[in-house]
């Protein structure tokens with residue numbers, strides 16, 4: 564079991580004393596380092612400085628132990644203080660934001676309109692980019708199917724570009740679930756798209772490019788979340804994941820030093 568305090572010790576977050584000092588954890592997040600959906604929950608946990616245990620599935624994703632708390636055999640899932648388990652990362656994020664609404668940052672834009680827009684961006688991400696993300700790293704029936712999936716991700720990103728304010732956040736003046744969601748997945752886009760498919764998610768999307776430059780430096784927690792996913796993908800590549808799929812690195816791809824984020 565890894566408490567976040569063991570992973571990162573330099574949070575500038577203002578914390579509620581009861582949350583910081585409690586010996587008892589306020590729940591358990593089950594995750595995998597490569598999981599972007601887990602990463603967005605973890606971002607909130609780290610930024611708020613919550614005393615939540617973070618652990619990997621007991622005996623693997625499809626074990627009876629994990630299926631008992633996560634019926635689809637997926638991550639993330641969250642076990643609350645009262646023992647109830649919940650799945651679906653958006654719901655977990657909502658719960659953490661609501662339950663710890665008095666702990667900064669609140670992840671709530673200032674008005675109902677902005678809050679609705681933040682959630683809309685999350686849902687555009689989930690229903691267009693997230694649902695098709697396997698096209699970047701899973702076996703598909705054919706190269707044409709893979710291209711269809713990638714095209715849907717492109718279209719989802721185009722729509723997110725439309726709504727992104729880059730102010731510097733996605734929406735309004737505050738960090739929100741929209742930033743957390745797209746930033747967690749940006750580790751996927753930065754790692755996989757240029758290496759294996761020859762495009763950059765920022766190209767032709769100036770607001771997303773500006774927003775990403777800000778988010779890269781947003782906080783040590785943001786950097787930690789991004790780098791964890793990125794390094795897990797690098798381990799996948801080292802283990803031959805894309806070779807086994809018959810996908811080679813794009814010959815012109817040049818590894819850039821600044822892809823991993825140095826902690827601000």
Ligand SMILES: N[C@@H](CCC(=O)N[C@@H](CS)C(=O)NCC(=O)O)C(=O)O
Pocket residue numbers: 597598599600601624636637638639650651652653
């Ligand atoms: N809608 C779910 C999606 C969760 C999901 O797809 N998790 C991935 C990891 S990022 C997973 O567990 N994949 C393994 C599988 O589906 O077998 C959520 O938002 O939590």
